[in-house]
Amino acid sequence: xxxxxxxPAFNAAAVVSARPIAADAAGYATLRxxxxxxxxxxxxxxxxxxMKIVASTKLNRAQRAMVDSRSYGxxxxxxxxxxxxxxxxxxxxxxxxxxxxxxxxxxxxIHSGLSRATRRMLEKKPNSDLVVLGEKSKAQxxxxxxxxxxxxxxxxxxxxxxxxDAQAIADQISLLPTDYADVQILYNKFIxxxxxxxxxxxxxxxxxxxxxxxxxxFEIDDEVLANLREYALANSLYWALAEGHACEQSARRNAMxxxxxxxxxxINRFQILYNRTRQAVITGELxxxxxxxxxxxx
Amino acid sequence: MAFAxxxxxxxxNRYLAVAARVVRRxxxxxxxxxxxxxxxxxxxxxxWENGKQGENKSLAQANASxxxxxxxxxxxx
Numbered sequence: 001x002x003x004x005x006x007x008p009a010f011n012a013a014a015v016v017s018a019r020p021i022a023a024d025a026a027g028y029a030t031l032r033x034x035x036x037x038x039x040x041x042x043x044x045x046x047x048x049x050x051m052k053i054v055a056s057t058k059l060n061r062a063q064r065a066m067v068d069s070r071s072y073g074x075x076x077x078x079x080x081x082x083x084x085x086x087x088x089x090x091x092x093x094x095x096x097x098x099x100x101x102x103x104x105x106x107x108x109x110i111h112s113g114l115s116r117a118t119r120r121m122l123e124k125k126p127n128s129d130l131v132v133l134g135e136k137s138k139a140q141x142x143x144x145x146x147x148x149x150x151x152x153x154x155x156x157x158x159x160x161x162x163x164x165d166a167q168a169i170a171d172q173i174s175l176l177p178t179d180y181a182d183v184q185i186l187y188n189k190f191i192x193x194x195x196x197x198x199x200x201x202x203x204x205x206x207x208x209x210x211x212x213x214x215x216x217x218f219e220i221d222d223e224v225l226a227n228l229r230e231y232a233l234a235n236s237l238y239w240a241l242a243e244g245h246a247c248e249q250s251a252r253r254n255a256m257x258x259x260x261x262x263x264x265x266x267i268n269r270f271q272i273l274y275n276r277t278r279q280a281v282i283t284g285e286l287x288x289x290x291x292x293x294x295x296x297x298x
Numbered sequence: 299m300a301f302a303x304x305x306x307x308x309x310x311n312r313y314l315a316v317a318a319r320v321v322r323r324x325x326x327x328x329x330x331x332x333x334x335x336x337x338x339x340x341x342x343x344x345x346w347e348n349g350k351q352g353e354n355k356s357l358a359q360a361n362a363s364x365x366x367x368x369x370x371x372x373x374x375x
Contacts, residue, residue: 138351142351146346146349146350146351147348147349149346149349149351150345150346151343151344151345152343152344152346152351153341153342153343154341154342154343154344154354155340155341155342156341158340162336162337162338163318163336164315164318164336164337164338164339165339165341167311167312167314167315168311168315168339168341168361169341169343169357170311171309171311171312172343172357172360172361174309175364226310227310230309230311231310231311231314234311
């Protein structure tokens with residue numbers, strides 16, 4: 001309003017004022033723009049903060065489940081350690097790789113870390129078969145090595161994995177027609193709150209168990225051996241799922257923490273920019289008023 | 299040594315799951331609800347052939363039906 005009223009006087013009187021007017025017009029526009037961006041960044045910060053809090057609460061439960069399941073899985077594997085079971089090295093039999101990821105994203109690079117480790121293993125043994133748990137790794141591995149995938153499971157990682165989950169998966173895996181020389185369960189090992197490593201757990205085939213050097217120490221009937229194998233597979237799967245879940249939650253917590261921090265930084269920067277632009281606009285207006293007044297006086 | 303559950307087509311894991319469910323169901327009300335949450339399983343799975351994903355199916359149903367197929371004389375549940 002005001003600037004329009006005094007503009008004729010300006011144009012006639014001062015050439016210098018052409019620049020402030022242009023900056024002024026742009027200043028109004030950017031001021032609103034900056035305000036809009038500030039608002040949206042604040043909203044994003046709110047969301048990431050909430051997700052972080054949710055992840056932290058879930059992390060506690062997940063870690064407890066992980067500690068329990070780890071001792072469970074390790075106990076189950078003690079049998080094979082004592083029996084000195086080794087995977088059979090044979091050319092004609094395939095290896096099965098079970099990848100334990102989950103359905104949800106927004107948790108940094110843990111899924112792609114698993115997929116990368118899987119691809120590395122596939123390079124060494126190109127005719128291995130894959131079983132993928134969770135949508136994320138399925139999408140990644142489906143693109144690069146879809147031919148190797150035999151089964152994929154969805155619905156993993158909604159909550160802390162239960163033993164029932166592991167059992168059902170183990171059952172479906174043992175129904176696969178091919179006889180595998182050895183089974184590798186690939187999962188994210190929880191090293192500490194910020195680092196994880198894709199690690200394989202061995203699950204042995206019946207033949208491998210039977211041929212282990214110390215097998216005679218355990219008086220196991222041949223008929224029961226299949227049960228032991230299935231049960232050990234479920235145990236290892238449960239361990240891998242629970243530990244993977246804990247890793248995912250902790251990775252999500254970290255990712256959301258970083259996102260909130262970055263949003264905070266951006267908010268600070270934009271706030272300063274916003275204040276500066278606002279001041280510039282006010283100064284511009286003052287200059288206009290004063291020059292207008294002095295021009296009409298003279 | 300022949301097992302009754304093996305003859306009826308169950309795997310060891312399935313046998314354990316059934317036994318665990320029975321134990322959970324026989325608990326006291328409050329404890330039972332907590333325990334039954336641990337027994338839930340809502341996974342879906344799909345078979346892949348030649349790099350293509352097949353149909354998404356419920357894992358619980360598929361397991362039950364495949365075991366019914368392998369059953370010699372009815373489901374032992």
